[in-house]
Amino acid sequence: MIEVVINSEWCKGCGLCVHFCPKDCLSMGSEINAKGYSYPVFGNEEECNGCTACGKLCPDLAINIYRYKDI
Amino acid sequence: MGKKILVSGNEAVGYGAIYAGCTHYFGYPITPQNEVIEFFAREFPKIGRSFLQADSEVSSINMVGGAAAAGVRAMTTTSSTAFSLMQEGLSAIAAMEVPCVVVDVQRGGPGAGSTQHAQMDYLLATRGSHGDYFNMVLAPFSVQETFETIQLAFHLADKYRHPVLVLTDGIMGQMEESVDLKTVEFEPLPEKDWAVTGSRERGLKRNFLHNSPGILGFMTGDTYRSNLERSYAKYKRMKDTEVRYQAKDLDDAEIILIAYGSTARVTARAQYEARAEGLKVGMIRPITLWPFPTDIIKKYAEKVKGFIVVEDTMGQMVEDVKCVVAEKTEVHLVGFLDRHLPTSTGMILPDVVLNRIKAVA
Amino acid sequence: MMAEADSRKVLCEPPKSRLPVESPLCPGCQHGVIGRILGEVIDELGIQGDTICIAGVGCHAMILFTTNVDFLQALHGRAPGIGTGVKRGLNGKKIVFTVQGDGDLASIGMGDIIHAAIRGEKLTVIFCNNSAYGTTGGQMAPTTLVGQSTTTSPGGRQYESAGFPVHIAELLATFPGVAYSARCAVTSLAEYAKTKKALKTAFQKQIDGVGLSIVEILSACPPSLKLNSVKAVEWIKEHMMAEFPLGEFKNVDETLPAYILKGS
Numbered sequence: 001m002i003e004v005v006i007n008s009e010w011c012k013g014c015g016l017c018v019h020f021c022p023k024d025c026l027s028m029g030s031e032i033n034a035k036g037y038s039y040p041v042f043g044n045e046e047e048c049n050g051c052t053a054c055g056k057l058c059p060d061l062a063i064n065i066y067r068y069k070d071i
Numbered sequence: 072m073g074k075k076i077l078v079s080g081n082e083a084v085g086y087g088a089i090y091a092g093c094t095h096y097f098g099y100p101i102t103p104q105n106e107v108i109e110f111f112a113r114e115f116p117k118i119g120r121s122f123l124q125a126d127s128e129v130s131s132i133n134m135v136g137g138a139a140a141a142g143v144r145a146m147t148t149t150s151s152t153a154f155s156l157m158q159e160g161l162s163a164i165a166a167m168e169v170p171c172v173v174v175d176v177q178r179g180g181p182g183a184g185s186t187q188h189a190q191m192d193y194l195l196a197t198r199g200s201h202g203d204y205f206n207m208v209l210a211p212f213s214v215q216e217t218f219e220t221i222q223l224a225f226h227l228a229d230k231y232r233h234p235v236l237v238l239t240d241g242i243m244g245q246m247e248e249s250v251d252l253k254t255v256e257f258e259p260l261p262e263k264d265w266a267v268t269g270s271r272e273r274g275l276k277r278n279f280l281h282n283s284p285g286i287l288g289f290m291t292g293d294t295y296r297s298n299l300e301r302s303y304a305k306y307k308r309m310k311d312t313e314v315r316y317q318a319k320d321l322d323d324a325e326i327i328l329i330a331y332g333s334t335a336r337v338t339a340r341a342q343y344e345a346r347a348e349g350l351k352v353g354m355i356r357p358i359t360l361w362p363f364p365t366d367i368i369k370k371y372a373e374k375v376k377g378f379i380v381v382e383d384t385m386g387q388m389v390e391d392v393k394c395v396v397a398e399k400t401e402v403h404l405v406g407f408l409d410r411h412l413p414t415s416t417g418m419i420l421p422d423v424v425l426n427r428i429k430a431v432a
Numbered sequence: 433m434m435a436e437a438d439s440r441k442v443l444c445e446p447p448k449s450r451l452p453v454e455s456p457l458c459p460g461c462q463h464g465v466i467g468r469i470l471g472e473v474i475d476e477l478g479i480q481g482d483t484i485c486i487a488g489v490g491c492h493a494m495i496l497f498t499t500n501v502d503f504l505q506a507l508h509g510r511a512p513g514i515g516t517g518v519k520r521g522l523n524g525k526k527i528v529f530t531v532q533g534d535g536d537l538a539s540i541g542m543g544d545i546i547h548a549a550i551r552g553e554k555l556t557v558i559f560c561n562n563s564a565y566g567t568t569g570g571q572m573a574p575t576t577l578v579g580q581s582t583t584t585s586p587g588g589r590q591y592e593s594a595g596f597p598v599h600i601a602e603l604l605a606t607f608p609g610v611a612y613s614a615r616c617a618v619t620s621l622a623e624y625a626k627t628k629k630a631l632k633t634a635f636q637k638q639i640d641g642v643g644l645s646i647v648e649i650l651s652a653c654p655p656s657l658k659l660n661s662v663k664a665v666e667w668i669k670e671h672m673m674a675e676f677p678l679g680e681f682k683n684v685d686e687t688l689p690a691y692i693l694k695g696s
């Protein structure tokens with residue numbers, strides 16, 4: 001299982017993670033952070049392959065990604 | 072006593088650097104300081120120190136800043152028109168609080184001016200370039216003193232974490248005198264724990280040097296205000312403790328001559344001749360041009376008939392003297408127009424100073 | 433708890449040498465991605481404690497907020513000179529790199545970088561090319577494309593009066609003292625990986641004492657382009673890469689002169 005954790009306070013709402021995700025796992029949410037930016041939400045989780053494109057290409061390092069062994 | 076050698080003022084800069092433990096020299100050719108860069112190119116590699124001819128004075132001052140930021144004693148030398156090119160770099164070095172030494176073997180200006188002697192960089196050197204900062208400025212008047220002043224300059228630079236300038240000129244640089252090679256002893260200095268050397272030994276706690284007190288100051292725990300307050304407290308300490316000058320025959324003086332560097336040699340001769348003729352003439356030779364020896368001038372301002380400032384310009388240091396004297400007495404200038412020739416080789420000779428003394432007396 | 437930790441594998445976290453602070457850059461500024469790659473390379477080479485960064489003046493310099501190595505901020509364009517001083521001041525024993533922008537390196541500091549290359553200075557240069565002056569408000573840079581509109585080339589850069597974009601990676605590759613020169617981008621995960629490899633190679637050239645190494649990285653500056661972040665990246669792919677081809681322009685293990693005058 002892949003977990004994509006958004007650090008919403010570091011996010012600036014640029015949308016690049018949504019753009020780069022090959023599996024449509026991310027979409028911009030309706031919540032806003034303290035700076036007034038809307039930030040993405042992780043959904044469609046089964047599809048995520050842990051490619052890390054969203055995390056590595058986020059200019060604000062606002063995405064951490066973890067893989068969990070199936071228990 | 073050390074070894075005695077006969078060298079030019081320019082070479083004495085090099086010997087001074089060796090004795091001061093300067094390990095890195097960066098420079099670019101310009102008359103009348105070429106003997107200095109050639110000295111370093113020749114002598115530094117022999118003793119395992121680092122010489123680099125930079126691509127411009129803009130680069131050499133930044134290279135000096137970099138090497139000094141790494142914690143070594145670094146310097147450059149240049150002359151007037153190129154000294155102008157170093158101004159942005161010097162301001163940044165002062166802002167970074169990095170100690171280094173810059174020698175300006177003054178030539179004539181403005182512009183490329185002349186390749187001969189002059190003292191026209193006084194205001195630029197003592198005022199510094201943009202922003203609120205000052206350089207410490209030392210002005211030797213002999214080859215021996217040049218040799219020792221370089222050592223003092225490195226000491227003061229390290230003591231205050233600040234750039235120190237040494238002002239000589241074409242005459243001072245080209246003339247030869249004997250030098251007693253000896254290491255000048257100073258009080259111990261603090262560790263350079265601020266130097267950027269890689270953070271491994273500091274447990275990855277990084278050192279951070281910057282020249283933007285108003286932008287990045289907060290990174291080091293400073294506001295813009297606290298930063299400038301701190302540097303001005305430093306300038307006050309310099310003013311309180313580092314003023315240096317040589318005074319002669321002031322007690323009964325009716326006229327006091329003020330001159331530094333090469334013109335101080337001429338002026339000293341005139342003072343000597345004036346005394347021989349029974350004229351009550353004294354002399355002050357500022358050794359630190361910044362901080363300027365204001366107190367000693369102030370002390371005599373109400374006692375004397377006048378001051379005569381002798382400097383090879385249309386009038387720069389004379390403004391500092393006037394500022395101190397505050398119209399309590401007369402301030403005269405023997406300057407560029409008093410040279411014996413209208414060309415760039417013209418010089419201010421002792422006779423013209425003596426004649427002025429008689430005119431004022 | 434142990435079991436949980438063991439069963440978790442980190443795929444993406446900020447590099448260790450990256451300070452845990454927010455980036456001060458605009459939304460979508462790819463300088464931030466460059467900073468991340470730099471952090472990964474520093475971590476993987478294990479050089480955090482032996483490295484000194486010289487920042488130029490421009491948004492690219494904001495890497496100094498986020499990268500935890502010894503730092504020196506240069507004047508605009510002067511990072512190669514400052515870097516030369518630091519490198520030589522430390523007798524060549526530490527790793528020194530500059531981070532410079534296209535205004536910083538290719539305009540005001542062009543002479544400085546060319547001479548660092550001429551000297552084969554043992555420095556690594558990270559050249560952030562966003563085809564504009566980001567910091568000062570999106571003015572024309574030497575790398576601005578012909579036809580690209582900026583605040584000082586309002587109708588688009590005219591080559592008849594403002595000349596042509598300068599190709600730094602190719603230019604520096606021509607100098608004998610340069611060990612490595614490449615142009616990269618961060619427009620996809622694949623390009624990210626190539627950039628990281630190039631930067632690692634560049635640092636290795638310095639560690640091996642070969643010569644100057646430079647990696648030019650195309651970077652999107654959405655405000656200068658007046659595009660949103662996604663369109664700005666697309667613009668890089670479509671237009672900037674048309675002018676500035678990606679690739680390695682030099683990769684040598686030895687720098688040698690073509691001719692040596694003997695016996696003089």
Ligand SMILES: Cc1ncc(C[n+]2csc(CCOP(=O)(O)OP(=O)(O)O)c2C)c(N)n1
Nearest residue numbers: 489490491492508533534535536565566567
């Ligand atoms: C000597 C000098 N001239 C001009 C400036 C103003 N200035 C600051 S940043 C900058 C341009 C930066 O552009 P670039 O190097 O491309 O960096 P970017 O912001 O695009 O990353 C300029 C002109 C300055 N700080 N110093």
Ligand code: SF4
Nearest residue numbers: 011012014015017058
């Ligand atoms: S790429 Fe980063 S900053 Fe941009 S929207 Fe996604 S999480 Fe936020």
Ligand code: SF4
Nearest residue numbers: 021048049051052054
């Ligand atoms: S790791 Fe890859 S697949 Fe998963 S959300 Fe991020 S970009 Fe999409």
Ligand code: SF4
Nearest residue numbers: 457458461491566653
């Ligand atoms: S102006 Fe451009 S270069 Fe500067 S932070 Fe914003 S996006 Fe980045």
Ligand SMILES: [Mg+2]
Nearest residue numbers: 533534564566
């Ligand atoms: Mg730019």
